[in-house]
Amino acid sequence: MxxxxxxxxxxxxxxxxxxxxxxxxxxxxxxxxxxxxxxxxxxxxxxxxxxxxxxxxxxxxxxxxxxxxxxxxxxxxxxxxxxxxxxxxxxxxxxxxxxxxxxFGPVIGEMDEYLLAEGTHERIWKVLGAHTIEHEGVSGVHFAVWAPNARRVSVVGDFNLWDGRRHPMRRRGTTGVWETFVPGQGEGTVYKYEILGANGKTQPLKADPVGFGSQHAPENASVVRDISGYGWKDDEWMAERGARQQRTAPISIYEVHLGSWKRKADEGNRSLSYKELAVELVDYVHDMGFTHIELLPISEYPFDGSWGYQPVGMYAPTIRFGPPHEFRDLIEAAHEKGLGVLLDWVPGHFPTDPHGLGRFDGTALYEHADPREGFHQDWNTYIYNYGRTEVANYLISNALYWLEEYHIDGLRVDAVASMLYRDYSRKDGEWVPNKDGGRENYEAIAMMQRMNVTTYGKVDGIITVAEESTAYPGVSSPVDGGGLGFGYKWNMGWMNDTLEYIKKEPVHRKYHHHQMTFGIHYAFSENFILPISHDEVVHGKGSMLAKMPGDEWEKFANLRAYYAFMWGHPGKKLLFMGQEFAQWHEWNHNAQLDWGALKDPKHEGIQNLVRDLNTLYRAEPALHVRDTSPTGFQWIVGDAVEESIYAWVRWGEEGDRPAVVVSNFTPVERTGWQCGLPRAGRWREALNTDAGRYGGGDRGNMGGVEATEDGWHGQPASAKLTIPPLGTVVLIWEGQD
Missing domain, CATH: 2.60.40.10 (Immunoglobulins)
Known part of the structure; x- marks a missing residue:
């Protein structure tokens, strides 16, 4: 030729x-x-x-x-x-x-192609992203990415000198997906996508929206990670976690920012790795009696100061602490100790970093084009276009991904209020009403409902939790009844009211008595978690100890009394790290907790108290089994305004021993204080925040009281109590002789 x-x-x-x-x-x-x-x-x-x-x-x-x-x-x-x-x-x-x-021929099959085009593929990570495979007898990596408005998409990396001409990808029909198989590449390959937009302009190089790994910040390319073949050994936990996470179970959560829980000062002040945390963090949380660890977001994020709340790699566990399998080591270690792991999940917004999702294919693809709908002024972030089927599917699939691939036991969904309302933190004229002229974001609501239906339907025993600060109805009600479908909701109202009360000088508390009782009016309208979260100990708010009024003794006593009030109150519990031993300083994400404070017996006393509160809460059904039911709570006295005393009964199921909680929020010891009780007989003083082992003065009831059938406070029996100053006591009925 x-x-x-x-x-x-x-x-x-x-x-x-x-x-x-x-x-x-x-x-x-x-x-x-x-x-x-x-x-x-x-x-x-x-x-x-x-x-x-x-x-x-x-x-x-x-x-x-x-x-x-x-x-x-x-x-x-x-x-x-x-x-x-x-x-x-x-x-x-x-x-x-x-x-x-x-x-090489295409990799994506016809059914995957159909579901991707329809926007109903529940497990997009199985198809999109970067997968190490053998294709037509050759080992390599299959890359696939959604960029429907692109004129050309190429995968680039060191393997092709970051030259977008060398590995342009194949468009897959009407799916908007581009794919290619790159032979000879594998685990650890560094890559990005070079995208030629519809206008002919080349976009900034983009990280993979469904990538399983990333470079260490400030580098931000995606990294090929083989997430298959871990070999889980937590079958026993997975089989029983549903019972451990239901509304009748004790749930006490330790909220953790992995980068600042503990550091290695002699190694450049580095954070602990996933594998180190699998030992040190898990053992500590188990020893402290918590039932769950909640992790601030670990989806890959570019800026340390965002604490993970501005994620770029929604499918990539951050490399800051190790690769994906080592993150699994942490989860499995927790499960071996009987601890659940919750993950903070952020579908509310994403950062504007050039390598991220913003204007991904040259158009407003993941976000709304109109900044009145697509831009958060408070956080300088983009808002997902929840009404676009593929975007909603991307998020819902991501929720399922963490639950299935990493055995996460639940998702705490961040900033739900910002998704529910189109006018969230916006002035008139800065937002677009819904089709009915209202402020509710129907598309975001539908996405969250579908996420809850999907995750609860596909994965046994998991829970979802909403961080939601408004009075939106039915957050933790079933979707088929018009609710959002979450398992639990953070009780932000209770948190705000009680913290405002406890910060006040005791002499003024009688004027704000209602702030400690008002929460009961709505305590059973949702399945609530009582949160003292990271948001309460940053940005000048001070630590929990620093919030307390009075001299040093009073600060510690106030905090002890407040914690016992919280653990005795209906609702599951959440405490951010460092507050369990009352560190003085507010949280700093660049440094470890003030572990040195534990050399002081007063701090060690708070730690002992939290451990004992968790132990008591788990051991006594009356303190947890009806956390979300009004049948589990009864006021004894809620109007002792002048004395700043609160007393109530916690009821369990039939046959469970009732518990009585009495709090005194003045620095005055109350001796011989007659307290109505629901039953006569012996009441063991199961916990007293003034005990010497907690740093108190050992004022109390000598281990218990004998209630007589002298009615008081509308109760059929009563006993005379000693309620220590700034103290809370918990009594457990032990029966009659």
């Missing part, structure tokens, strides 16, 4: 050749790779580093001719049907052999 004949037979036009060479072609697989022309197989390949390029097949070498006007492009006939490789040669005589990525 003559050169002229070859030129005429080439299966592309000169314009196609130029567009391939200059990275402008929107269908590179129609030109590159093997193509039949008549009965002749032609191979066309692009390698801008080659002076000569040949195809090697069946033990023979077939030189490919350079294409005029298209530097780096070679084409020519290759006999037979054997698989071929490419052999390049530069001007210095150096040679190299490579697989041709364009000789």
């Amino acid at each position: 003559t050169a002229k004949t070859t030129e005429q037979a080439r299966p592309f036009s000169p314009d196609d050749a130029r567009r391939i060479a200059f990275g402008q072609h929107d269908d590179p697989f129609s030109i590159l790779g093997p193509h039949e022309v008549g009965k002749t197989r032609f191979v066309t390949a692009f390698d801008p580093g080659a002076v000569k390029l040949s195809a090697v097949a069946g033990g023979k070498t077939f030189p490919l001719a350079p294409v005029d006007g298209a530097p780096g492009l070679f084409s020519g006939p290759v006999e037979g049907s054997d698989a071929y490789t490419l052999r390049g040669e530069d001007g210095d005589g150096n040679t190299w052999d490579t697989e041709d990525p364009f000789r």
Whole structure:
């Protein structure tokens, strides 16, 4: 075959050749790779580093001719049907052999393609992202990304000198998905996507929206991670966690920011790794009697100061503490100790970093185009377009991903209020009403409902928790009844009211008595968790201890009394790290907790108290089994305004011993204080916050009281109590002689 004949037979036009060479072609697989022309197989390949390029097949070498006007492009006939490789040669005589990525067929199957196009693929991470596979007998990585408005998408990395012309991807019909198989790559490959927008402009290089790994900040490329084949050994936990997380179970959560819980001062002040945390953190939380660890977001994020609440890699556990399998080591270690793990999940917004989701394919793809809907002024972040099916599916699939792939036991959904309302933190004229002219964000509501239906329906025993600060009805009610479908909701109202009360000098508390009782009016309207979270101990708010009024003794006593009030109150419990031993300083994400404070017996006393509160809460059904039911609570006295005393009964199921909680929020010891009790007989003083082991003065009831059938406070029995100053006591009925 003559050169002229070859030129005429080439299966592309000169314009196609130029567009391939200059990275402008929107269908590179129609030109590159093997193509039949008549009965002749032609191979066309692009390698801008080659002076000569040949195809090697069946033990023979077939030189490919350079294409005029298209530097780096070679084409020519290759006999037979054997698989071929490419052999390049530069001007210095150096040679190299490579697989041709364009000789491989598609990877994504028809059903996946259909579901992706429909926006109903529940497990998009199985298809999109970067997967190490063997394809047509060759090992490599399959890359797939959604970019429906792009003219060209290429995967780039060190393996191709970050040259977007070398690995342009194949468009998959109407799905908006682009894919390619890159032979020879594997675990640890660093990559991004180069996207040519619909306007012909090249976007900033983008990290993979469904990537499983990332570089260490400030570098921000995605990294190929093989997340298969971990080999979980937590079957026993997985089988029983549903019972451990239901509304009748004791749930006491230790909220943790992994980067600042503990650090290695002698190793550059580094944070602990996932594997170290699997030992030190898990053992500590188990020893403290908590039932769950809640992690501030660990989805990859670029800025440490966001604490993870501005994630870029929604499918990538942050590399700050180790690779994905080591994160699994942490989860499995927790499960081995009987601890559940909750993950803070952020579907409310995402950062504007150029490598992130913003204007991903040159258009407002994941976000709303209109900043009145698509931009958070408070956080300088984009808002997801929940009404776009593919975007809602991306988020819902992500929720399922963490639960299935990492055995996470539940998701605490951040900033739900910001999603519920279109006018959240906006002035008039700065927001777009819904189709009915109202402020509710119907699309976000539908996304959250679908997320809850999907996760509860697909994964046994999990829970979802809403951080929601408004009075939106039915947050933890079933979707089929019009609710949002969450399992639990943070009780922000209780938190705000009680913290405002406890910060006041005792002499003024009688004027704010209602702040400690008002929460009961709505305590059973939702399945509540009582949170003292990280948000309460940052940005100048001070630590929990620093909030307390009075001298040092009073501060510690106030805090002890308040914690016992909280543990005795209906609702599950959450405490942010460091507050369990009352560190003086507010939380600093750049430093470890003030562990040195535990050398002081007063701090150790608070730690002992929290451990004992958790132990008592778990041991006594009356303190937890009806946390979300009004039948589990009864006031004894809620109007002792002048004395700032509160007393109530916690009831369990039939046959459970009742518990009585009495709090005194003045620095005055109350001796001989007659307290109505629901039953006569022996009441054990199960906990007294003034005990010496907690740093108190050992004022109390000598281990218990004997209640007589002298009615008081509307109760059939009563006993005279000693209520220590700024103290809370918990009494457990032990029966009658």
